[in-house]
Amino acid sequence: MLPRPTARGWALSVCGALLVVLGGLIGAVDLVRIGLAAAVLVVGAGAFVAWRSPARSKHRLDVRRTVTPNPLHVGEQAQVTIHVDAVDTTARARLAGLRFAEQAASELSGGRALRARVERGPSSVDVRYQVRAARRGRWTLGPLVVTRSDLFGVVRAPASLGDVAEVAVWPAVVALPAASEALVGEPDRVALGARSPSTDDASLRDYREGDDLRRVHWRSSARRGSLLVRSDERAGMRPVTVLLDCPARPAAVEWSISLAASMALGMLEAGHPVRFLGVDPDLGDIPAFLHSRGGPQARSGLLDPLIDLVGPRTEAEAEQRLGAAVRMLQASIGGDDIVLAVLGPLMPASRTALARISDSAQGWAVVRADHRQPGEAAATENTLRALHRAGWHAARVTTGEPILDAWLRLLGSFR
Numbered sequence: 418m419l420p421r422p423t424a425r426g427w428a429l430s431v432c433g434a435l436l437v438v439l440g441g442l443i444g445a446v447d448l449v450r451i452g453l454a455a456a457v458l459v460v461g462a463g464a465f466v467a468w469r470s471p472a473r474s475k476h477r478l479d480v481r482r483t484v485t486p487n488p489l490h491v492g493e494q495a496q497v498t499i500h501v502d503a504v505d506t507t508a509r510a511r512l513a514g515l516r517f518a519e520q521a522a523s524e525l526s527g528g529r530a531l532r533a534r535v536e537r538g539p540s541s542v543d544v545r546y547q548v549r550a551a552r553r554g555r556w557t558l559g560p561l562v563v564t565r566s567d568l569f570g571v572v573r574a575p576a577s578l579g580d581v582a583e584v585a586v587w588p589a590v591v592a593l594p595a596a597s598e599a600l601v602g603e604p605d606r607v608a609l610g611a612r613s614p615s616t617d618d619a620s621l622r623d624y625r626e627g628d629d630l631r632r633v634h635w636r637s638s639a640r641r642g643s644l645l646v647r648s649d650e651r652a653g654m655r656p657v658t659v660l661l662d663c664p665a666r667p668a669a670v671e672w673s674i675s676l677a678a679s680m681a682l683g684m685l686e687a688g689h690p691v692r693f694l695g696v697d698p699d700l701g702d703i704p705a706f707l708h709s710r711g712g713p714q715a716r717s718g719l720l721d722p723l724i725d726l727v728g729p730r731t732e733a734e735a736e737q738r739l740g741a742a743v744r745m746l747q748a749s750i751g752g753d754d755i756v757l758a759v760l761g762p763l764m765p766a767s768r769t770a771l772a773r774i775s776d777s778a779q780g781w782a783v784v785r786a787d788h789r790q791p792g793e794a795a796a797t798e799n800t801l802r803a804l805h806r807a808g809w810h811a812a813r814v815t816t817g818e819p820i821l822d823a824w825l826r827l828l829g830s831f832r
Contacts (some may be wrong), residue, residue, distance in 0.1 A: 419574070420463040426571035429455050462567035466574045469511055469565060479562055480579030487584035488717070488724070491550050491675075495525075496585065496723055499544040509540050516564045517544050522556035525549070525584060528670075529779040553671065555724060558582045564689055587720040588675045589698050591820040593683035620753060621645040625656070625706065654689040656706050656751065658778075660742060660758040662696040663728050667733045669761075669785060669816040670728035676783070677759045681719050683824075684757070685709050695742035696722045703749045735766055743770045750778050758782040762796030763803075772807035778807040783827050787816050 422430060433455030440448030479502040484534040489495050499519065503509040519531050523547040533546035548558070560577040567573075621634055624644035661677040664670055677693070685691045690706035697704075707715040729735040739760075746756070747770075756778050762785070763771070774780050782804055786797040797813065804811040814823040 420466045420572045421501075421574070422459060423566070423571055423573055424462075425569075426459050426462070429571055430459050433459075438656050458569065459571050462569060462572040463574075466565055466567050466572050478503055478512060478578055480562075482559060482561075482579060484558065484582060484584055488587050488720070489550050490587045491553055491589035491671075494547050494549050497546055497548060497558060499579070500577070501542040501544070501561070503540045511565075512540070512542060514565065515542070516566075517542070518562040518564070519544065519546065519558065520560065520562060521548060521558050521589060524552045524554065524556045524586070525558065527551060548584070550584070553586050553588045553674070553724065556584050558584060558588065585721075588671065588678045588723050590675060590679045590682055591824075593679050593821065593824050595683070595687045602747055606641055622753065625751065654687070655753050655755050656690040656692075657684040657755045657757060658746060658750070659684075659693050660746060660756055660760075661693065662739045662742075662758065662760040662763075663695065663726065664761050664785065665729045665732050666787075666789075666816075669787065672816050672820075673759050673785070674723055674726060676814075676823060677757075678720060678723060678754060678758050679820050680759070680824065682716065684755075685715060685719065689755070691719060692818075693719060693722060694746055695738060696726050703745055723777045726828065735761070736767060739767055742771065743767065743774070746774060750774065752777055754778040755783075756780045759785075760800065761785045762793050763800045764796075765799075768800055768803040771809075772803055775808040780804070780807075780810045782809055783814045783823055784811055786813045 419446075433452040436448045436452030436455070438452075440446065440450075440452060471739050481500045481502070483498050483500075484495075485496050485498075487495060495521075499517075501512065503512045517533070517535060519533060521531055527549065531546050532549070533544050536543045536545070544561070544662070550556075559579055559581045561579045562575055563572050563578055564575045566578050612641070621637055622645065624633065624638075624646050659677050659681045661673065664673055680745045681693060685707065686709060688709055690708050692704045692706045694704070707718045709715060729738055754777070756774055758771070758780065760771075760782050771780070771782075784797055784800050784804075784812070787793065801811050801813060810827070810829075812827045814826065
């Protein structure tokens with residue numbers, strides 16, 4: 418950016434011009450000289466500041482920005498550190514006297530000016546400040562804006578340094594109590610044919626991507642010609658699919674995503690293999706189950722697809738997305754799976770498709786009941802009735818209520 422006069426510079430330029438004109442009218446050479454000196458001072462200061470600009474390619478300052486943590490959840494704070502380093506003597510001279518300002522998306526700054534702490538060294542400067550994530554998505558920080566002024570403060574030149582950094586924001590999540598005993602209680606074990614007396618007692622099922630190879634029953638696999646794994650409770654936890662019916666109503670999107678993410682993380686931390694369905698509008702490959710033994714990568718694998726998730730624009734699009742996710746679920750589900758669904762009031766076709774899921778999996782669903790449109794109350798009741806009749810465990814919830822309350826109601830803790 419080109420140098421620009423400050424308020425002092427503009428005042429000095431105007432006064433100089435007036436003195437030149439006045440001196441010419443009354444024939445006062447000294448006044449003309451003073452006016453010209455003021456103008457030369459402003460022009461000279463501008464040339465000096467432009468020559469010392471830190472943005473010049475030669476002797477340019479090196480800028481590095483780190484954000485910790487990144488990604489982070491909605492409502493969390495991140496520490497941002499910008500390290501500005503001068504690599505030679507000329508760059509060090511340019512570094513001295515610079516003023517720093519950082520640019521940040523309003524979703525990180527809250528629309529307010531950032532308050533930073535600046536620590537200066539002989540050849541480097543560290544700028545530190547905090548941001549708070551207000552919305553899910555990908556938001557930018559930078560570039561760093563530095564401003565240099567001349568000795569007299571009549572001209573300043575802003576310049577942009579460094580690249581733009583991206584901060585990824587996951588949805589807000591709530592720590593949910595472990596649900597293994599509630600979801601896999603004794604009645605469910607009996608229904609699944611699980612027996613408990615013997616340590617050798619293990620049913621076999623087909624291998625699925627992500628299963629631990631240590632659970633493969635090699636003798637039975639060789640006899641059958643395809644991989645079989647032990648599915649007893651001691652060998653591995655039951656796989657969980659979290660099905661998200663993303664609503665078309667913007668006010669319900671974030672709450673639904675947060676509820677689904679909290680459920681998925683709660684089950685992952687309890688030791689279950691977990692995957693999401695219904696979060697990819699492009700309908701790519703069937704996602705693999707992620708395991709808690711994968712560490713932070715498993716958590717990121719679950720949450721990263723939610724960063725860019727955009728809710729459907731219409732109810733018809735929402736119904737289409739859900740139908741595609743249910744078909745994907747039907748094609749990939751196993752006999753011992755658990756399905757956790759976050760749903761809205763469903764159309765008859767979706768109710769019928771979901772009801773069939775209970776033939777091969779255990780289904781648990783929360784159904785949003787906001788009743789803001791005509792006929793929505795009846796659709797909610799029909800959805801709950803159809804799911805209960807098909808063997809699902811289903812609970813009515815309201816958008817915006819505490820996520821923990823919705824989860825406990827689903828588990829039957831408030832009966």
